[in-house]
Amino acid sequence: MWLKNLNTIFVVGYPIFVSIIWITGGLFSSFYRHRQSRKLLTADEEPFVSILIPAHNESDTLVAAVKSLAGLQYQHYEVVLIDDCSTDNTWELMETLAKQWAGQLAIHNLHLPINQGKASALNQGAKIAKGDYLVVIDADSLLQPDAVTQLMTTLLENPNYGAVTGKPIVRNRSTLLGRLQLLEYVAVIDLIKKAQAYLTGSITTVSGVIVAFRREALNEVGGWNPAVMTEDIDITWRMYRNKWQAAYEPRAVCWILVPERLRGLLKQRQRWSRGGLEVLITNRRGLYLNPWGQRGLLLESIVSNCWAILTAISLVAYAFQLFFLHNLSLDGNLLILMFTLNAIQFTIGFIASQEIAQLTLPELLLVPVYILYYWLINLVSCIAAISSYFVDPQRRGTWRSPDRGL
Structure with a gap:
């Protein structure tokens, strides 16, 4: 039971933790940049x-x-x-x-x-x-x-x-x-x-x-x-x-x-995720040789891949509980906190980029969809990238006709 609880805390808690880091670092970066003469x-x-x-x-x-x-x-x-x-x-x-x-x-x-x-x-x-x-x-x-x-x-x-x-x-x-x-x-x-x-x-x-x-x-x-x-x-x-x-x-x-x-997006994100995995494996010695800041980035990448694997396993387990045992228990407080922090994160990004990106207020209505979209897309692409790397580790990058949305 304690292992299951620990897994749930990690699967839900990791997005909460990184959201806090992103929000805090992003705010301090903006304040510093605003005060800096240029x-x-x-x-x-x-x-x-x-x-x-x-x-x-x-x-x-x-x-x-x-x-x-x-x-x-x-x-x-x-x-x-x-x-x-x-x-x-x-x-x-x-x-x-x-x-x-x-x-x-x-x-x-x-x-x-x-x-x-x-x-x-x-x-x-x-x-x-x-x-x-x-x-x-x-x-x-x-x-x-x-x-x-x-x-x-x-x-x-x-x-x-x-x-x-x-x-x-x-x-x-x-x-x-x-x-x-x-x-x-x-x-x-x-x-x-x-x-x-x-x-x-x-x-x-x-x-x-x-x-x-x-x-x-x-x-x-x-x-x-x-x-x-x-x-x-x-x-x-x-x-x-x-x-x-x-x-x-x-x-x-x-x-x-x-x-x-969707197909074009998933292919793009799988390529990004695989590229990140290749770099992580190539630079594994950087975990103890690189400056501390870069070590932190590599460690976050490792934790992110672990999160994707455990989240995929958890989703399968939750689906089994729901459809076969007719029983599903989730920590509602953690979920509310995760969605709240993601909403705050979006609001900060929206305000910071509203003028230059020509954002409009109706975009705020997409926040709940955006939160689900972001984590699900990253989960699927990460799992696909890990699988493709172990199936074909020597794959090289050549271009195909891109999906530019035109």
Whole structure:
């Protein structure tokens, strides 16, 4: 009986505990950032930057992405478009865009004959890029006019920063799934990164949709790793192993498209979870070699995977009790506390991002659905990632046509 009670406390208590940590760290991070004086780079101070956009079958999104780059406040940059063996007209579109924007943007195109994944495409793009600083975005990313300026200001503030990542905000909101992911990005992902950066001095991962790199750091870690499922998580931890730091800059905003079909969302989250698991296994020695803050991030990842496994087992046990024994007992007080803290967490994220993310009050009505959605999606994707890793540990990442919600 005591083991069953302990399991119940962990399954329900873990989300409660991490919510408290995220809320506390996120609030202190926002207060600190608000009090901090900040002077953005001027045009005379800007180093030359290469903006890399890898793409595979992105003809529907590439035009808008390039157009957003033409509106940047940053003055000194080039654009490198990388076609990773697309089967649609992405390459032809890249050539058209280079001619169309010839007077305003310095666009260099690169065509790869074999689809070897995003990491390989970025490595090839970096070879022809001229800048000592590289900004990487996805082909659906629309940058705010000051996004690159914000990233570069933060990157140059600390010579130990190898990478600085920005804040993605969902722009396709016509479906329930799209709106739920909007809430997730502002109430969970943003809040977690703020809390991690403030409490540990590190973040679990940079966001591949908007991140700036110091070329010196990239060269030192050997560039992106084509052998992993998530190149952004992997390169973050390889930078840590080489004594570089990664930072989060929420004032650098980009607008992204997210999957609007459940199958596409689950595949995306399974890939994220598997990438996290690969990095955890690869960096297991970091549990006693890395700085304490990074050790905490690795330990949290272990606990998160344990939570997913025990929660899955508990759900099976609860279903058995309900359908065969007609008896189900749950701690109502813990459940109420969990939902209350998650509601507080969402409200904080909502308030912090309401203006920039163009959130409306009706989104508040989705809070109960959002809470269930977040934990269930993460549970399913985590279990699927653990299973796929042990079935096929050598699986490599290649691109397929993405679900952009279009």
